[in-house]
Structure formats: C-alpha cells, structure tokens
Amino acid sequence: MKNEITLQTRREFLRTTILGSALTWTVPAFLANTFAALHADAADSATQIATGKDATILVVLQMAGGNDGLNTVVPYANDFYHKARPKIGLHADKILKLNDDLGLHGALTGFKNLYDSGNLAVVQGVGYPNPNRSHFRSTEIWQTASDSDKIEKYGWLGRYFDSACSGADPTVGVTIGNQLPEAFFAKKPIGVCFNNPQNYRFVSGAHPKPGETDLTEESYKKMNELNELENSSPLPDDNSGGSIGSLAAGMPMQGGKAVDFITRTALDAQMSSDEVRKIAARVKNQAVYPNSQLGGSLKLVAKLIGGGLPTRIYYVSQGGYDTHTNQINSQQRLFQDLGDSTKSFVDDLKAQGNMQRVLVMTFSEFGRRVSENANGGTDHGAAAPIFIVGNKVKAGLLGKYPSLAPQDLFEGDIKYNVDFRNVYAGVLENWLKTKSAPILGKQFEPLQMV
C-alpha cells in the first residue's frame, strides 16, 4: 500500500514536470521511457502551477539561538531599558536612530540602509501565547506554526507545499544546508537541501574520454530509478503512513518502508543536482557578499533565483544568537554579517531585475529576558521583532513596541503584540497568494506587510 502511495506522489510530480512545463531543463535520458509510459494516462489531468521562475518567492532567514530583540531594535530613550541593562544597554551614540524612541543596533548598517530606501519593515513584538523558553520546543512551534501546547507533525511551509503546490517539482523548496528544517516537513516530502553546489552531485570516479558515456554514472542513475513505476496502479491520495513528518519528534515512522522514502529522495537529488550546478556555474553574482556562511548562502540563493530555478521558498540560517555571555561582542559580529549579507542580496537581486518578486523574512525562536544576567549576556525570553525585506514592503515600523514597564512584564519577559502566525498569514495571503487558513489550521488575520 505504502509503495503505491509513493508512486502516486512521484507520478504527480512527473506529470507536472513533463506536461505542465514547470520545469525547463532537459530530463535525463533514462527517464524518457518512463515519461512516455505515463504520458497517456496523465494527459487529462495535467496541472499548471505558479513557479519561482516568474511568480513571487519567499526567503526565510532563521536567526538560530534566540535573538535578543531589545538590543536589535533598541528603545534607547527608555529608562526601564537602561535600568534593566546597566552593562549591555545601548545608548544613543551606539545605535542607528529610527525615531526619537527607537534605533537599530549600530552594526545593522545594512538594515538601516534598507530601511532608508524603503525596503525594510520591522514587525515589533512578535511572539505567541504561553511562550516556551526551550530552544527546540520554541523552534518547533515557529516551524510548525502550532499553539504552544500542541504538537504538529508537519511544518508550516510543508503544509504550504502540500496544499498549494501539489505535483510541483522537488526544488519548490530549497534549503541551503545539510538538514531539512522542520518547517519543510510535509506529507509528501518536497524540497531539496545542499550547501555547496559543486559537491551536490554523484562523483563517479570514472574518467571517460570526451564523448564517451560515463558508465558508472549511468549505472548509478538506473539503480536509483523508480523501477516499478509502470506497474503501479493509481491510488487516491492517502495521508497515512511514513512521511518524514511523523519523524518530527525523532521517533521513526509508523508503517511504511524507509527504502521508499530514500528512493524518492534519491530521485529528487538526481533531478535537481544537474540544474543546480549548472545555474551555480552559469549565473554571476552582481554584488559583493561578506565572506560568511550566511553571505555564502544568500549568494547562492541569488544565483538560483537569477538562473530561474522554479523554487518558491528558500531557507537559509545564521546561528550563534544564544548570547548568555558576552552578548555585546557576539551581536556586533552577527548583525554586521546579517545586515551586510542581506543588503548585498538585495543589491544583487535589484541588478538582476528580480527584487520585486522576492521577500525576505527573518525569525528567531524567542527573544531574551529584559534584564541582563551576571555574565554580560541575557537568558531565554519571549517576544522579539521580525524583519521583512522587499521592494513592495510597507516599509517602516509595524505593530507596537512592547512595554518594558515592570508591571507589564510577564515572568521577566515582554509580552507579544503580534502573533507570529499573523505574519505567516500575511506572507501566505498577500505574498504567496494562497489561502492561509488551510495551512495554519485556523484563520489568523493577515498582517498587511506588502
């Protein structure tokens, strides 16, 4: 049963790929027969979807570790702030003023630049009810868009793929890195991961002469094909069984064969690797990026967008925000990188002429406590700002800055003003143009950010 469901999924994929022309690259020769076999019964149900070649694109930027929002968008004129942070509080001379109350951290020059050019929106005080202060639990809540007392199997972007991109090709979601983020977990695994496009390939080890076929590579492809495809009978889409989603808690699948999942992944890898490498080699960046992991990731994303990969969602991350000690130095370094990398990315896309199609959204699993600790750092807290970057954003400050008055705090933390799912709903409805309720489980009022 499971096996047939797998093939049904793959069948949908192939259908869109060949007949919906969502995919423009040459299909590997070994799949040609398979395509021919499928052509007949798929012709009547071909679907066309919007792809990242011409439609809008979302880039999610995770600031992992829990970024201290108060020293990011700084209430530099607030007495409560300075009282709570005698050592690490930032004064007017250390910030980039946005108005008489607030300023960006001094190292966020890249963001200030984007703010001034009308490309940056700051959503203030984003969080959720009953905040959890565990890194992984809170990350899970953000990634799955669940209530804080509920466990969701699938990621919010995975549910977007499932509900809005059925039959899409595997590169509809791309993670720059090694691990698929939980946000991508889906009933039907879609989305590929890589970090270095040059290594994102099968290295055959054989050295065929020019013009000769590489038999090792040919054999590898055949051995990773879905062999029984022709013999499978179509089944209605069944949601049960061993998708990656049921693995969310690190526990394995219930029923289903691991080999089926790996076979699907192998085909996704094979289908995407040539194209990804080709684009990475062909497209030239038109901006200079910081020499950092984030800079490298965004540089690659810009290439892939420029090269017309059909991806709608890109996922990049920057780690190091868990600043329990010596926060001043860490944030200085991280923010310089964050702002500069993002600014380069925007410049690059503007030069390409693609910026009007791209939106960048940051998030971090939580903000940090209002009071600094004894080690020049801050401990796990609650709400924090989100940054949204794009050509069409409602630039400026959105939402309301949370009150720092001691009587307004809850267990030493600021209270959120905007539920992060309002932001997600805004991204889904206003940017990706899809209904948000089926994806988020209920209707959240979409935040108007574009």
Next chain:
Amino acid sequence: MKLFLDASVLNDMLKPLSKDRWKFETAAHLLNRAGFGGPPAQIQTLAGLDHDHAISFLIDYEKIPDPTLNPDWAKPDPDRMKQVREMNQHGTPEGKKQFQRAQQQILQREMIELRGWWLQRMARGPRPFQEKMVLFWHGHFATSVDKVRDAYYMWRQNELFRRLATGNWQGLLLEAGKDPAMLIWLDQAQSRQQHPNENYARENMELFALGEGHYTEKDVTEGARALTGWSLDRITQKYIYRPRIHDDGEKTFLGRTGNLDGDDVIAQIVAQPQAAKFITAKIWNFFSGQRPDEKLNDALAAVLRANGNNFKPFLRVMFRSEEFYTNDIVRNEVKSPVQWLVGSVRMLECDLPPTIVSWGMLRQLGQDLFAPPNVKGWDGGLTWITTNTLLTRYNDAETLVAGTLPELTPADFARKPGGAGGEKAMKVLERVRMGGVNLEKILSPDERDNKDTLVAALQHRLLQTTLKGDQENALQEFLDSKEKLTDADIRTTIRLIMSTPEYQVA
C-alpha cells in the same frame, strides 16, 4: 535472575522467536542492530549457534577481553587546572588570550584523537554491542564538547556509558547526573540555593527519564532546589557535594515531601512507572527503528521493572522476542551515519579511514560524535536522509572503496557552522593516504572472475538480501560492458551497490 513474567502480564507478547526462524537473515539482523554488522562468515557463525547463545555471544561481552588502551591524556590534570584558574584570576588580557588559544589547540587535537579512539572501538573492537550501547547512551544523554570544552570530561562520560552500558537504570541516571561533563553541560555545577538553575532538573525529566507531560512546572522548581549541592571540583576534576550551597528546606517532588536531595530526586524519578516506559520505548526505538505501540511498550516496561530496572536481562528478552524480527523492522531502519561508516568498514573488512577523514564524513552526514546538535540528541530515522546527505553517502562510498579522498572544504571542519578554523584540518588532510578495499580478502578468485558470482557475493555481503530486478540488471549491464574485470571495475561495482537506497537501510 527472573527473565520472564507471567504470560498474562505480558499479554502474550515478547515470546521467543521460533527456532525455525533463526537463520542467516535473522542472524544478520541481530548483528546489524546489536552491533554494527559484519562479513558473511561472522553472520554464518552466529546463525550456527542457537538463538540464545548468539545473543549471549553479543551481549555478555564481559568475558571478552578488550585490550584498548586509553589516550595518555585521559586522566585528571590538577596542575593544568590550577594554571587555568590562575590565568582566569590574574592573567593579563593578552596573556589570557594566548593561553586560551593554546588550550583551544590542545582541545582540538585531543578531540580528534578521542573520536578516532571511539570509532576504532566500534569498527575493530571485540565488543561491538557494548559500543552500540555507548552510542545509544551518548545520543540519549546528548552532551556536547562545544560547551564542556574538555576532552578528558568527554572521554570520562564515554567511559561511564561503557561501564554502565547494560547496567541499572537508577545507577546510570545517578552517575550520569553527577559526572563532570553533565554538571557543566546542563549548568548543575553552577546551581546555588539562592538561585537554583533549572536546566538539569528540567531536561533530566523531559529528555532523559520521563518525557514531557509526566511532571509539573512545580516539580521542576522543587527538583532544582533539591539538586543544589551537586557540584564540580574544578581542580580535582571530580564531582563534589557542597552542603553550603544545598537548599535543605522542605520540598515536594513528584509526590514525595521532605528535605530531599539530588539522590532522592533520581530515586523518586525512577520510582515512577513512567520511567521504565520512557526508557524502554527509547531503547526499542533505537534498536528496532520503530516506536513501540502502547501494548508493546507496557510489556517492555514490565520486563525492565521485573528485573529490578537492570538493562541486561531486558535487552536479552528484547533481542530474542518475535516482535524484534517482524517485517516492518528487519531491513527497515535508516543507518545512522556512524552505523553507515562503521558497518561498511566491518562488512568490507577494511580499515577505518584516518580520523580526520572519518570525522569529516560524519560531520557532513550529520552525526558529529561528541557534538550532538542539542540536548535532545540526533533526531535520527528518516531525518538522516536529505538530498544532500544521500549524495554525500554515495560519494563517501567511493572514498571507502577506492581509497580516494572525499571532497571536504575548510567549512566542514569549522568549529561552528560558518566559523573559521578549518584550514588546519585541511592541511592534515593533504598528507592523508588511504587504502581502499582489499579485494582478495573479501572475494574468492572465482568471484573476482565471474560476473554472476561476483554480483551474488557482493549482494550477500553488503545487503544480506538481493537488489530489485532492474537494479541487478543495471549492474549486469555495467559489468557486461567490460571485457575483462579489473580491480577498478570490481571496486566500482561495490560502490554502485553502496550507492542505492537499499544500502542505506539495515
């Protein structure tokens, strides 16, 4: 020792596998899971014993001498610790910086040595099951050198897992909690009566012993109060109880009231029926690759409790049970990166690549030993597989079989993702020479000569089953394109079998 409970308590579950099902395939399954797999001859030997003896051969490893020597730095070093303290208190900023840089280099060197030391034990050591249990406990009490910053502590914790690998649940929880690496990892060493640190109190219940939902927030704060006093002597590098920082007021923890201390906390946790349920589910999951259903979990927990919370008899029951050999379990678990690497080395009877290469591979594949991603450990299962890691496995197969270097970059060795510090490792890598597989050792002259027997022998060795028809045809086509089989062709054939979805499971 009482191994079995009444059938009624067990609900007719966990009955021994019937004799006629004990054969090559089931023996291979046992060796894969209760070890890291092995060559056909070894599987054959196990299959030739009766089932109980085969299990005993693996899990009663105490009789087998293990001559492994400890790294020479694996001992307390009070002189160095005094130096550290002196530097922290009185060093100049410049002096501190230099000192830290030197310490960092020592740490890097020792950690590479430690990783190699452990991987060798897994790949070549005489007690694979013991090492498999150490790997389980390492993932369970997931402690990272990134915070502990001391190779001796990491080694010591690893040795503790080895010593108590199949020991008593309460004893293990207690010792793991008082071990220096854990005292640092979850901040217990810094907890004071005035400001109890809740990190260990919480994670111990949430991730090590009970699971979320089986304790209250009040249990966390009360438990943290009781645990104060557990501390670390940073000069002798040993656990120390400090009565002066202990809160000796009355606490109520998991229903028990009194002037409780840390030992009471552990005892009270293990007294919960949930403690046996939690750990047996996790062990079953690790070895079988599936989450036990409620009924099976109850039976497993009943066995552990009936045996005084001792793991050895529990494991014996588990490995002999029918449930462990069903179709949804055999050859249906994604190999972890460590299982993939160590298992390949054992099946191919070749050397483990030099540590710098093995370490680089494991990091790329997502399982950096001694540095789990967080206190929850590795998620495992299907999450080991992404398009990226799958292609990397396929390419690492070439590294192992042909002895070519994998494509590693400085970033693969950086201390933190995106950080610097990988250049040195790359320099080491340049000097590395590797062997690859010795074909004469694993294939007879006939098998090396005859294409059909070659394919059959390799499937038998690498999969203990056969590929799908079309895959085998593709392999035959490849071989048929060669007039005479060279060693390089045979190596490619091995690599191609390892570059299939089928090879990624065991």
